[in-house]
Amino acid sequence: MKILYAGSALAAAVLLTAVAFWFSSDDDSFVRLDGGTFQMGSDRHYREERAAHQVTVGPFEIQKTEVTNAEFAEFVAETNYVTTAEQDLDPQNYPGVAAYLLKAGSMVFAQPPDTVDTNDFRKWWRYVAGANWQHPTGPKSTIDGLENHPVVQISPEDAAAYAKWAGGRLPTEAEWEFAARGGLNDADYTWGKDYDPSQGWKANSWQGKFPSTDTKDDGYHGTAPVGSYVANGYGLFDMAGNVWEHVSDWWVPFHATGGNKNPQGPDKATAATYANPAFGPMHVVKGGSWLCAPSYCLRYRPAARQQAETSLSTNHIGFRIARDVPR
DSSP states (O other): OOOOOOSSHHHHHHTTTOOOOEEEOSSTTEEEEOOEEEEESOSSSOGGGOOOEEEEEOOEEEESSOOBHHHHHHHHHHHOOOOGGGSOOOGGGSTTOOGGGGSSEEEEEOOOSSOOOTTOGGGTEEEEETOBTTBTTSTTOOOTTOTTSBOOSOOHHHHHHHHHHTTOBOOOHHHHHHHHHTTOTTOSSSSOSOOOGGGOOOSBOOOSSTTTOOOOTTSOSSOOOTTOSOOOTTSOOOSSBSSEEEEEEEOOSSOOOSOOBSOOOOOHHHHHTTSOTTTOOEEEEESOOTTOOTTTOOOOSTTOEEEEESSOOBTTEEOOOEEEOOO
């Protein structure tokens, strides 16, 4: 048995209340976590992260890195799977949606040349016909040379299909957050309380004035190869930044505090009450992305959460998978 410490007093403190031993899985691309009790959510940051509350998760395995382009390509080659971004949408299922949004494609970050109003995300997001996982920024783009980067332009449906093929599933939000914390209960980041870039970049995030200037001080504009930054206390990479990650939970803009043992999140009907009927209920994504900046989106943190449409993908969302532990 090996206990992995994260090298701070916070790690020692959490072991008093939420011990999480981990073992190498038979598959060395996964880490087995024996579970435990931790504080999920945060009352210090964005309101959708509230309320902080105690949650217990059981044992599970989780992939060390985000699913890569090469891994997703293998899935597609074997199954002939067609992602949602590669399919036109049925207008009968999306009444009131503009016709151009029904064409096969997805959302792409379009960096504006000048300072813009950050209250209007339309200033830097564009729907691009022909954008998909093989062409993440449009039909003329490619993933050649990006085989070890996280696959993007993936919907929750696509992620769940891959997970099933790979013998796993999407992690729950509680499992994902437990894993992301790496044994540091109630720390803001996967590595501890504070973020001091002078000590080295610890996540792939935005440097500069968002969204017009990315200085690329960490070496990347856009995604980075998986595993480019230091792992957290459980040996998991990119649980902060790089790409947002799909989890299995439906989205509501707060944490319900009931049912705190292996919570599965709200049901679809409840999520629908918080969604625009034109787009339907949303799913949760976790962890922030390369587009997160302290001045705009301080969400490269375990507690951070946002919503993602079921049928729409973007070039800053990917996923990793989990597996049940045989009992």
